[in-house]
Amino acid sequence: MNADPSDYSDEDHGDADRSMHSCNSSPSSYSMHTDSDEDTCTEILLPEREAKPNSADQDDFKYEVLSVTQIVQHQWQIIDEVNSVLSLPPQITRCILNQYKWNKERLFEEYFDSSPEEFFQRAHLVNPFTKSPAHVSFGGNGVGGQEEDICGICLCPSDDLRSLGCGHKFCSECWKLYLAQKTFGEGLGHSIACPAEGCEIVVDYVSFLILADDREVIGRYQQLITNTFVECNALLRWCPAPSCCRAIQVNNPEARAVRCKCGHQFCFGCGENWHEPASCSLLRQWLKKCREDSETSNWIAQNTKECPKCNVTIEKDGGCNHMVCKNPNCRYDFCWVCLGSWEPHGSSWYSCNRFNEEEAKKARLAQQQYRSTMARYLHYYNRYMNHMQSRRLEHNIYAKVQAKMKAMRETMTWFEVQFLEEAVEVLCQCRVTLMYSYVFAYYLRNNNQKIIFEDNQRDLESATEKISECLEREITAPNLQSIRLKVLDLSHYCERRRSVLLCHVREGNEKDWWEFTDDPACTQPAGL
Numbered sequence: 001m002n003a004d005p006s007d008y009s010d011e012d013h014g015d016a017d018r019s020m021h022s023c024n025s026s027p028s029s030y031s032m033h034t035d036s037d038e039d040t041c042t043e044i045l046l047p048e049r050e051a052k053p054n055s056a057d058q059d060d061f062k063y064e065v066l067s068v069t070q071i072v073q074h075q076w077q078i079i080d081e082v083n084s085v086l087s088l089p090p091q092i093t094r095c096i097l098n099q100y101k102w103n104k105e106r107l108f109e110e111y112f113d114s115s116p117e118e119f120f121q122r123a124h125l126v127n128p129f130t131k132s133p134a135h136v137s138f139g140g141n142g143v144g145g146q147e148e149d150i151c152g153i154c155l156c157p158s159d160d161l162r163s164l165g166c167g168h169k170f171c172s173e174c175w176k177l178y179l180a181q182k183t184f185g186e187g188l189g190h191s192i193a194c195p196a197e198g199c200e201i202v203v204d205y206v207s208f209l210i211l212a213d214d215r216e217v218i219g220r221y222q223q224l225i226t227n228t229f230v231e232c233n234a235l236l237r238w239c240p241a242p243s244c245c246r247a248i249q250v251n252n253p254e255a256r257a258v259r260c261k262c263g264h265q266f267c268f269g270c271g272e273n274w275h276e277p278a279s280c281s282l283l284r285q286w287l288k289k290c291r292e293d294s295e296t297s298n299w300i301a302q303n304t305k306e307c308p309k310c311n312v313t314i315e316k317d318g319g320c321n322h323m324v325c326k327n328p329n330c331r332y333d334f335c336w337v338c339l340g341s342w343e344p345h346g347s348s349w350y351s352c353n354r355f356n357e358e359e360a361k362k363a364r365l366a367q368q369q370y371r372s373t374m375a376r377y378l379h380y381y382n383r384y385m386n387h388m389q390s391r392r393l394e395h396n397i398y399a400k401v402q403a404k405m406k407a408m409r410e411t412m413t414w415f416e417v418q419f420l421e422e423a424v425e426v427l428c429q430c431r432v433t434l435m436y437s438y439v440f441a442y443y444l445r446n447n448n449q450k451i452i453f454e455d456n457q458r459d460l461e462s463a464t465e466k467i468s469e470c471l472e473r474e475i476t477a478p479n480l481q482s483i484r485l486k487v488l489d490l491s492h493y494c495e496r497r498r499s500v501l502l503c504h505v506r507e508g509n510e511k512d513w514w515e516f517t518d519d520p521a522c523t524q525p526a527g528l
Helices: 068-086 090-099 104-113 116-122 172-185 205-212 215-232 280-303 358-408 414-442 448-474 480-511
Strands: 063-066 161-163 169-171 236-238 247-250 257-259 265-267 304-306 313-315 322-324 333-335
Touching: 063 068, 068 090, 068 104, 068 215, 090 104, 090 205, 090 215, 104 116, 169 172, 172 205, 172 215, 205 215, 215 236, 280 414, 358 414, 358 448, 414 448, 414 480, 448 480
Parallel strands: none
Antiparallel strands: 063 247, 161 169, 236 247, 257 265, 304 313, 322 333
């Protein structure tokens, strides 16, 4: 997340209580996400709609969209719940919760199963029951002599030395520079430790406010600890849409579709755009394969052939069709055109007419078998990318539809033209489902259920192309009334076909119909 430090207030630098409650957030402050590959994971957003906490088909799965202020309040709620049992200073409780990834149950279990000294040592904290509760100590080392007022970093005399509970003292300027480097340079929040070599005592929240004494640094620190809280909490996930500062809180961490108030719909399980029917693990494999193999496979298919004898891939870099395999253990001479042995060609290679010869047939068959895996991948990849590209282009349809609706409202009511907007949304949903259906199909082994799935996929694809063509070419102001029924019928039919495909996949997941292969390049699908 890129935060504006002015979004956070540091009203109370010396109090352990709720200074974070006063932080002001702005949507432009937060952009903390791992970007997906642009070519394979770009999300086209429809205009913002109010997010629905639940949908009828999600059973007991519930979620809520939280602002930054609500996230901070949720943090303090958890701190209060822990303190109601442990009675610790809030800044100490925050550090301990972060150590246990904000898992209260695990924290309580460790606390009551360990001695206090062991527990706080594991959390890299000074035991608050044996040390003074003061956050930062001021003054010299208290040993006497000239060295008692020397900073442990710059080794300069100072009358403004400050230390954590560990007792290692450094001047205020060195503390400021150190904390600024840790937050802005290294992106650390909760895990900032004492600068002394070998000391693991962490800088707690209140101590940071006192020692940093800089609004910009404190703002960055508060942003980082908020990020850490969301990332550690299995029930929270940031919305991955650009410039969105909201997070989603669920009652059960499942791979389900959630929609943020910004309009972006994504999978809570993996954070990618919602990808049903493909599972998170299949999508992860697919995106990795696309990043590594798509361009390479296309280039190899267009520019190379395999040696008919040893199957080494060979690129033709000259005009002569007399090829010699570069494999030292092979060195086979063959014809680039027919893939047959070069010996019968003699000097008449340019009039090669040996395409029906038995030897050439075998060579071409061997190459076809060797390349079948690559062709299979490109078959699914090209269709996946085609639906992605179509969806991007069809987003332009929405702008055209909006313009038409605006023009038509002079003679028609909003209700009469609203069907166009709904039809475009159905079209975009179908494109997304089709796009990810090819990811699902790529990893499926052949069986009867796959045949049914591909039939459903074909029907949805056909219906989607029909409504796309209708919206793009047939909608005009004069024929709106006559075309309205056709658009509604096509829209409802697309929704039904999409529902049939997804319900079949869900039923197959429940009844264990689907058989997957992790690497189709190495494992021949059953039935082939």
